Amino acid sequence: MAEHNVCVELVRERQKCTFEVQELIHLIDGGITATEERREVENVVCTDPRIKDVVPEEYLSHKERYENAIRKNCILQEILKKYTEKRTWDNFRPSNKYRISSGVVKDISPFMLHTGMFIPTLVNQSDDEQKAKWVPKAMSMEIIGTYAQTELGHGSFIRGLETTATYDPNTEEFVLNTPNLTSYKWWPGGLAHTANHCIVVAQLYSKGQHYGVHPFFVQIRDIETHVPLPGIKVGEIGPKLGFQTANNGFLGFENFRIPRRNMLMKNAQVLKDGTYIKSKNDKLTYGTMVFVRVIILFDLAFELSRAATIAVRYSAVRHQSQLKANEPELQIIDYVTQQHKLFIGVSTSHVFRVVGLWLWNTYVKVNADIGKGNMDQLPELHALACCLKAVCSRDAAARVEEFRLACGGHGFMTSSNLPIINGIVSASITYEGEFSVLMLQTARFLMKAWNGVLARKTLTPTVSYLSKFSNSDRVQWANTTAGIISGFQAAAAGKTKEAYAAIQSYLKPGTDYEDAWNSASVQLVSASEAHCRAILCEISWSEMQRLSKTVSPNLGKVLLELAELYLTYWSLEKRGDLLMYTTISTADIAKLQARYEELLALIRPNAVGIVDGFDIRDEILNSTLGAYDGRVYERLMEEAKKSPLNAEPVNESFHKYIKPLMLKAKL
Ligand SMILES: CC/C=C\C/C=C\C/C=C\C/C=C\C/C=C\C/C=C\CCCCC(=O)SCCNC(=O)CCNC(=O)[C@H](O)C(C)(C)COP(=O)(O)OP(=O)(O)OC[C@H]1O[C@@H](n2cnc3c(N)ncnc32)[C@H](O)[C@@H]1OP(=O)(O)O
Numbered sequence: 001m002a003e004h005n006v007c008v009e010l011v012r013e014r015q016k017c018t019f020e021v022q023e024l025i026h027l028i029d030g031g032i033t034a035t036e037e038r039r040e041v042e043n044v045v046c047t048d049p050r051i052k053d054v055v056p057e058e059y060l061s062h063k064e065r066y067e068n069a070i071r072k073n074c075i076l077q078e079i080l081k082k083y084t085e086k087r088t089w090d091n092f093r094p095s096n097k098y099r100i101s102s103g104v105v106k107d108i109s110p111f112m113l114h115t116g117m118f119i120p121t122l123v124n125q126s127d128d129e130q131k132a133k134w135v136p137k138a139m140s141m142e143i144i145g146t147y148a149q150t151e152l153g154h155g156s157f158i159r160g161l162e163t164t165a166t167y168d169p170n171t172e173e174f175v176l177n178t179p180n181l182t183s184y185k186w187w188p189g190g191l192a193h194t195a196n197h198c199i200v201v202a203q204l205y206s207k208g209q210h211y212g213v214h215p216f217f218v219q220i221r222d223i224e225t226h227v228p229l230p231g232i233k234v235g236e237i238g239p240k241l242g243f244q245t246a247n248n249g250f251l252g253f254e255n256f257r258i259p260r261r262n263m264l265m266k267n268a269q270v271l272k273d274g275t276y277i278k279s280k281n282d283k284l285t286y287g288t289m290v291f292v293r294v295i296i297l298f299d300l301a302f303e304l305s306r307a308a309t310i311a312v313r314y315s316a317v318r319h320q321s322q323l324k325a326n327e328p329e330l331q332i333i334d335y336v337t338q339q340h341k342l343f344i345g346v347s348t349s350h351v352f353r354v355v356g357l358w359l360w361n362t363y364v365k366v367n368a369d370i371g372k373g374n375m376d377q378l379p380e381l382h383a384l385a386c387c388l389k390a391v392c393s394r395d396a397a398a399r400v401e402e403f404r405l406a407c408g409g410h411g412f413m414t415s416s417n418l419p420i421i422n423g424i425v426s427a428s429i430t431y432e433g434e435f436s437v438l439m440l441q442t443a444r445f446l447m448k449a450w451n452g453v454l455a456r457k458t459l460t461p462t463v464s465y466l467s468k469f470s471n472s473d474r475v476q477w478a479n480t481t482a483g484i485i486s487g488f489q490a491a492a493a494g495k496t497k498e499a500y501a502a503i504q505s506y507l508k509p510g511t512d513y514e515d516a517w518n519s520a521s522v523q524l525v526s527a528s529e530a531h532c533r534a535i536l537c538e539i540s541w542s543e544m545q546r547l548s549k550t551v552s553p554n555l556g557k558v559l560l561e562l563a564e565l566y567l568t569y570w571s572l573e574k575r576g577d578l579l580m581y582t583t584i585s586t587a588d589i590a591k592l593q594a595r596y597e598e599l600l601a602l603i604r605p606n607a608v609g610i611v612d613g614f615d616i617r618d619e620i621l622n623s624t625l626g627a628y629d630g631r632v633y634e635r636l637m638e639e640a641k642k643s644p645l646n647a648e649p650v651n652e653s654f655h656k657y658i659k660p661l662m663l664k665a666k667l
Pocket residue numbers: 094095097098112113115116117147149150155156157158159189283284286287289290292295296299360378379382430431432433434437441444445
C-alpha cells in the first residue's frame with residue numbers, strides 16, 4: 001500500500017508504534033517463510049480479476065448469492081490446486097485455507113464442510129482400504145462432501161438421531177431410511193446443492209440388534225448430472241441470521257441402499273454375515289466433532305482479528321466530540337471507554353490463538369496415543385475441547401458485537417463487514433455442540449475430578465489444581481499475574497465444590513441423580529466456565545511469556561501487556577468470584593482497576609501497529625471502515641453508490657404507490 005494514499009491519522013499512528021510490525025506478523029504466522037507462503041497465495045487469489053464482485057454480494061438474491069459463491073470458490077479451488085501441483089505446499093497452514101476463503105466470499109463458503117469435516121472424517125474414521133479409495137478423490141474434489149449428522153428433531157442429543165441404517169446380509173448392503181419428519185437431516189453446510197456425497201450419521205441395525213450411531217459414506221447425487229439419486233430427497237433450508245452462502249440443506253432417505261463397505265470401519269465393523277465388531281471406545285465415532293471443536297479456536301481468533309482491525313483503524317480515523325472546549329475533536333480511540341471496548345478484543349484474539357495452538361498440540365498427542373490403543377487421555381481432551389469451544393465462541397461473539405458498537409452507526413452498515421462477521425461468529429456458539437450442552441460435558445468431567453479430590457487420587461494435568469484448593473479457606477490473594485491465575489483456579493475449585501455439594505443436597509431419598517444434576521446445572525455451567533477461565537488465563541500467560549522471550553524486547557513488552565490486560569480485565573469482570581474465593585480486598589480491586597487503566601494507556605500508542613500485525617489484506621477484511629489506508633468516508637460513499645436503488649433518481653414505487661397515497665390524502 002502506497003503510504004501517500006493513507007489518511008494522516010493512520011500515518012501518525014504507524015509512526016508512533018514502538019515495535020517492528022513485521023516481527024509481529026512473522027510471530028503470528030509461525031515464521032518468515034510461513035508469512036511469505038501465505039502472502040503469496042493471498043496475493044494470487046485476491047488479485048485474480050474473476051474474484052472481484054461488480055455488484056456487492058449483499059445486493060444479490062439468495063439464489064444469485066449462492067451461485068456467485070460457488071463460481072468464486074471454484075476459482076479458488078483451481079488456484080489452490082495449481083499451487084499444490086507447483087510446489088509442496090505444506091507450509092500453508094490449514095487455518096489459512098479458512099482465512100483465504102474470506103477474500104473470495106464475504107460469508108461462509110459452501111465448500112467449508114467438505115474441507116472442515118468431510119475430509120477429516122474420511123481420514124480419521126475410515127480403515128486403510130477405504131481411505132485409499134476415498135481420500136484422494138475428496139482431496140482433489142473429484143467428489144464433494146459434507147457432514148450430515150443433525151436432524152430436524154435432534155442436534156445435541158446424538159443418541160436420539162432417528163435415521164436408520166439396517167444391514168441386509170442378502171445383498172451385503174445397508175438400507176438407509178428417514179422414518180419420519182423429525183429424522184430428516186437438517187443443517188449440513190453444502191448439503192443442499194453443492195455436495196454429491198456426505199457422511200451420514202445413522203442408527204445401525206444388524207441381525208435385529210441396535211448398535212447406536214455410526215458414520216456412513218453416502219453418494220446422494222449423480223456425478224455427471226448432479227441429479228439426486230432415486231430414494232434421496234434433498235434441498236435447502238432457507239435464509240438464516242448468517243451463513244447465507246453456506247448452502248445448508250435437508251436430506252431424507254427412502255430405502256436407499258449403499259454397499260456394506262460404505263460404513264466407515266476404522267473403529268467398528270459389520271462383517272458380511274452381519275456380525276457386529278465393537279469399537280474399542282464408542283465415543284471415537286464423535287472424533288470429528290472433537291477435531292472441529294479444537295480448530296474452531298483458530299477460526300475465532302482470526303474472525304476476532306478481522307473485527308479488531310476494522311474497529312481499531314476506524315477508531316483512529318474517526319473524530320467525534322470535544323474533550324475540552326476550543327480544542328479539536330478527539331480521535332475516538334483516545335476516549336478511554338473506547339479503549340476499554342477495543343483492546344480486550346485485540347488481546348483476546350492473541351489469547352485464542354496461543355491457547356488454540358496449545359489445544360491443537362494436546363489433540364495431536366492424544367490422537368497419536370489413541371492410534372496406539374491408549375484412550376486414557378480422551379476424556380480430558382473432550383472436556384477441554386468442550387469448554388474452550390463453548391466459552392471462546394461466546395466470548396468472541398460478545399467481543400465482535402462490542403467492536404460493532406464501537407463503530408457507532410457505521411458499524412451497523414453491512415459494508416463495514418461487522419454484521420457479517422457477527423453472524424459467522426454467533427453461529428459458532430450453536431454449531432459443533434451448543435454452549436450449555438458442551439459446558440455440561442465439561443462439568444461431568446469436573447464432578448468426576450472432584451470425586452478424585454475427595455478420594456485423594458492423583459488428578460489429570462488440567463484439573464490437578466483442584467486438589468490444591470480443596471479446603472474451604474479463602475485463598476491468599478496477591479496482586480500479580482501468578483496471583484490472578486491462582487485466584488481463578490481458587491474460584492474454579494470453589495464453584496466445582498459447590499456444584500458437587502448442590503447435587504448431593506438435591507439427592508434426597510427418591511430423587512434420581514439425573515434430576516439432582518438438572519437442578520444443579522446452572523451451578524455446573526458456572527463451574528465449567530470458571531475452570532475454562534482458569535485455563536485460558538494460565539495457558540495464555542505462560543505461552544505469551546514464552547513467546548515474548550523469542551522476540552525483540554520492544555515486541556516482547558507489547559505481548560506481555562496484551563496478556564496482562566486479558567488477565568486484569570477478567571479479574572475485574574469476575575471480582576465477585578474473587579471476593580468469594582480469595583482474600584482479595586476492595587483496595588486490591590482498586591489497584592487492579594488502576595493497573596487496567598495503565599495497561600490501556602500503554603497499549604494505546606501501539607494499537608494500530610498491533611492490528612497491522614494481523615496482516616489482513618483489504619480484500620480479506622472486506623470493510624469500508626477498516627481498510628489499510630483509512631479512507632473511511634470515501635469508501636462508505638463509494639459503496640452506498642453501488643446500491644441498485646441509486647441507479648435511477650426516482651423509483652417506480654413512487655408512481656405506483658406513494659403518489660396515489662399523496663393524492664388520496666389531498667381529497
Ligand atoms: C489446524 C487445523 C487443521 C485443519 C483444518 C482444515 C481446514 C480448515 C478449513 C475449514 C475449517 C473447518 C471447520 C471449522 C470452522 C468452521 C465451522 C463451519 C461450519 C460449521 C460446521 C458445523 C458442523 C456441525 O455442527 S456438525 C454437528 C455437531 N453436533 C454436535 O456437536 C452435537 C453435540 N452433542 C454431543 O456431542 C453429544 O451428543 C453429547 C456429548 C452432548 C452427549 O453424547 P452422549 O449422550 O452419547 O453422551 P453422554 O451420555 O452425555 O456421555 C457419555 C460419555 O461419553 C463422553 N463423551 C461424549 N462425547 C465425547 C467425545 N466427543 N469424546 C470423548 N468422550 C465423549 C461423555 O463425557 C460421557 O463420559 P462419562 O465418562 O460417562 O462422563
